[in-house]
Amino acid sequence: MRTLTTIKQIGGHAGQSVWMGGWINNKRSSGKIQFLQLRDGTGYIQGVIVKSEVSEEVWNTAKSLTQESSVYVKGIVREEPRSQSGYELTVEDIEVIQLTEEYPITPKEHGVDYLMDRRHLWLRTPKQRAIMVIRAEIIRAIQRFFDERDFTLVDPPILTPSSCEGTTNLFHTKYFEEDAYLTQSGQLYMEAAAMALGKVYSFGPTFRAEKSKTRRHLIEFWMIEPEMAFVDHEENLRVQEQFISYVVQSVLTNCRKELEAIGRDLSKLEAIQAPFPRITYDDAIKFLNEQGFDIPWGEDFGAPHETAIAENYDKPVFITHYPASFKAFYMKPDPNRPEVVLCADMIAPEGYGEIIGGSQRIDDPELLAERFKEHELSEEAYQWYLDLRKYGSVPHSGFGLGLERTVAWICGLDHVRETIPFPRMLYRLYP
Numbered sequence: 001m002r003t004l005t006t007i008k009q010i011g012g013h014a015g016q017s018v019w020m021g022g023w024i025n026n027k028r029s030s031g032k033i034q035f036l037q038l039r040d041g042t043g044y045i046q047g048v049i050v051k052s053e054v055s056e057e058v059w060n061t062a063k064s065l066t067q068e069s070s071v072y073v074k075g076i077v078r079e080e081p082r083s084q085s086g087y088e089l090t091v092e093d094i095e096v097i098q099l100t101e102e103y104p105i106t107p108k109e110h111g112v113d114y115l116m117d118r119r120h121l122w123l124r125t126p127k128q129r130a131i132m133v134i135r136a137e138i139i140r141a142i143q144r145f146f147d148e149r150d151f152t153l154v155d156p157p158i159l160t161p162s163s164c165e166g167t168t169n170l171f172h173t174k175y176f177e178e179d180a181y182l183t184q185s186g187q188l189y190m191e192a193a194a195m196a197l198g199k200v201y202s203f204g205p206t207f208r209a210e211k212s213k214t215r216r217h218l219i220e221f222w223m224i225e226p227e228m229a230f231v232d233h234e235e236n237l238r239v240q241e242q243f244i245s246y247v248v249q250s251v252l253t254n255c256r257k258e259l260e261a262i263g264r265d266l267s268k269l270e271a272i273q274a275p276f277p278r279i280t281y282d283d284a285i286k287f288l289n290e291q292g293f294d295i296p297w298g299e300d301f302g303a304p305h306e307t308a309i310a311e312n313y314d315k316p317v318f319i320t321h322y323p324a325s326f327k328a329f330y331m332k333p334d335p336n337r338p339e340v341v342l343c344a345d346m347i348a349p350e351g352y353g354e355i356i357g358g359s360q361r362i363d364d365p366e367l368l369a370e371r372f373k374e375h376e377l378s379e380e381a382y383q384w385y386l387d388l389r390k391y392g393s394v395p396h397s398g399f400g401l402g403l404e405r406t407v408a409w410i411c412g413l414d415h416v417r418e419t420i421p422f423p424r425m426l427y428r429l430y431p
């Protein structure tokens with residue numbers, strides 16, 4: 001094979017003649033000149049074909065090219081400050097790999113269902129590419145943040161014998177003769193890992209059979225779950241605000257071009273700097289009732305409640321100290337007020353909803369055993385988890401960040417379906 005230059009690297013070859021491989025994104029012509037919009041996955045570049053400077057064969061080949069045809073193109077790299085890449089290619093030769101016929105996604109507008117059915121092709125469009133590049137940078141920034149702070153990456157299992165976040169939305173499967181479930185959260189295993197390694201984080205897929213068809217819910221989504229020994233509720237929140245600020249600022253630094261390409265308001269992201277505001281559940285209830293919501297103490301918040309609270313801030317806001325009654329069994333009660341727990345949800349600004357759920361964990365074995373009874377969880381299935389409180393129990397805390405909601409917020413997208421390459425949603429398993 002000939003040596004190819006990528007569009008991303010093309011700046012290093014200004015003035016030289018290079019070969020590149022790519023696809024035709026778009027094409028226009030003005031009589032004696034044809035303009036090819038080429039993409040190769042790393043970026044976009046315009047190829048210029050001047051009739052008087054190429055053979056008739058090359059000119060006619062260029063004319064025959066259709067959207068998404070695959071080609072090798074040879075050309076001279078020219079600086080062109082007006083173009084997005086900063087360069088342009090003066091085409092000398094074209095070799096067609098495949099001429100594409102009737103590509104189903106045209107530059108005109110298509111409905112979302114039409115595009116979702118063709119997600120495998122939709123990914124090629126500039127906006128979807130930009131989102132995937134930003135998603136990858138968010139993942140890199142997340143890992144950098146924890147790696148630089150001496151957290152160890154630990155991988156919890158995907159197939160599990162019991163639930164973490166409640167039994168109502170588990171995906172069931174057979175594990176030979178036994179029953180098994182796809183993981184909802186790796187947290188319980190991460191608590192075991194924190195007792196072995198101190199500070200740990202996981203990054204992996206999680207599954208919830210939630211019959212929710214909203215713009216924030218996926219059936220399969222990716223979570224980052226740090227867990228920290230000798231860390232209390234207060235410090236847990238400090239880590240979270242540092243973490244989110246770091247991720248947002250990294251994306252601003254490293255993906256400015258992509259954010260601009262999808263039309264994100266950068267000033268909104270520039271404002272995301274720690275510390276973040278906090279409001280207790282009690283005060284949030286008071287505020288909501290003043291705003292005309294009718295919500296009694298003890299009831300969980302829905303999306304409209306979260307949005308009404310978040311609208312008061314231009315940064316993410318922590319809602320803390322929720323009633324124990326509707327929160328997870330493992331959350332530690334506030335010693336001064338045991339009816340609420342030492343937990344916080346982080347609500348993103350601009351209506352993106354909860355991106356983090358976290359808490360200090362119960363470290364007392366008796367209280368934990370009591371909670372198992374209240375939640376009707378079998379002590380046998382969780383015996384190993386109880387062991388963590390039996391052999392050198394320590395105060396510890398952790399949280400889970402939903403990757404797709406974070407991508408939706410940072411990219412300013414209306415729906416999480418565009419934040420993951422192949423979304424698994426209610427009634428959608430194809431492609």
Ligand code: 4AD
Nearest residue numbers: 185187217218221225354355356357358399400402
């Ligand atoms: O609040 P959740 O349910 O918390 C836990 O699972 C804890 N065990 C995490 C921990 O403390 N280690 O989920 C955490 C985050 C949510 O804040 C949200 O961002 C995301 O996961 N999330 C979803 N994202 C997309 N689709 C869904 N169906 C989601 N459910 C939760």
Ligand code: MG
Nearest residue numbers: 345354356357
């Ligand atoms: Mg939650």
